[in-house]
């Protein structure tokens with residue numbers, strides 16, 4: 001029987017184990033995909049460090065993009081997905097029945113389960129992102145349009161929908177993000193980069209990126225600018241007071257219309273709040289693990305009547321919206337592809353080491 005490799009997390013901060021398991025025929029309702037590209041997400045690094053608990057051993061990873069190699073005739077007819085199609089595997093399984101699901105907010109389902117939580121020792125073995133194959137419910141597959149390069153779509157396949165979901169919540173709350181004159185993005189990781197692309201695609205005149213230090217990794221600032229940032233400012237170099245003053249100059253002596261937190265640093269929340277104008281919008285999808293507390297000034301929320309929106313997961317509809325965004329913005333494609341550094345599945349430990357050291361813009365596992 002044909003076998004394939006999968007990288008298995010066996011312990012917190014321990015090297016991944018490369019195992020080989022047989023490839024089986026997927027049961028009805030499931031499909032088998034061959035790896036094209038699968039990203040290492042910041043969330044995976046938190047999981048590997050033990051900050052987000054999972055049952056071990058496990059195949060982690062949730063950004064699998066692959067080619068369908070096995071799907072039943074019945075599933076193919078019902079889903080419109082056929083052998084040879086390239087798909088993004090969405091791991092989220094909302095219950096469909098809880099209060100939030102019933103209200104059209106399935107991203108925040110209170111009984112959420114995931115497709116990558118299966119026991120790696122039990123067939124079909126390949127549940128998560130870090131394998132040469134993946135088995136997934138057909139209902140979790142999103143077909144990639146023929147016009148898009150599949151590897152390119154994998155790069156922001158989690159960060160993109162995460163970002164778009166936050167903006168969707170803003171729209172649902174009657175915010176008109178496209179009317180902003182000054183938008184600030186905190187951070188320069190994948191979620192921040194996608195937010196920069198999105199904001200610049202809306203034609204917002206000032207998309208300002210805040211990073212702790214532009215000198216340590218100048219290539220990050222360059223990339224942010226290529227994707228539409230009008231300025232990349234160093235907090236270390238300028239200080240928050242000067243940055244705040246600069247924003248007021250740009251926005252008729254007011255604070256920023258919108259701040260988007262994607263740095264994950266708790267201090268960023270206190271800083272972001274201080275930059276907003278009266279009735280400014282603060283979107284916070286970036287605080288994805290418990291990195292400790294920070295002192296904030298709650299009076300800003302009241303006195304400036306801030307509008308604060310948290311956002312964590314995304315819906316399958318956000319994955320569709322993500323692919324639509326890529327189709328509508330082909331001028332970004334080449335730059336997006338340049339952010340990726342590729343490794344084979346068996347090079348997972350090197351990939352993680354480099355990702356954790358901040359060496360890569362985006363770390364991808366690809367087929368060998």
Ligand SMILES: [Zn+2]
Nearest residue numbers: 041043158159
């Ligand atoms: Zn992710």
Ligand SMILES: [Zn+2]
Nearest residue numbers: 095098101109
């Ligand atoms: Zn639910």
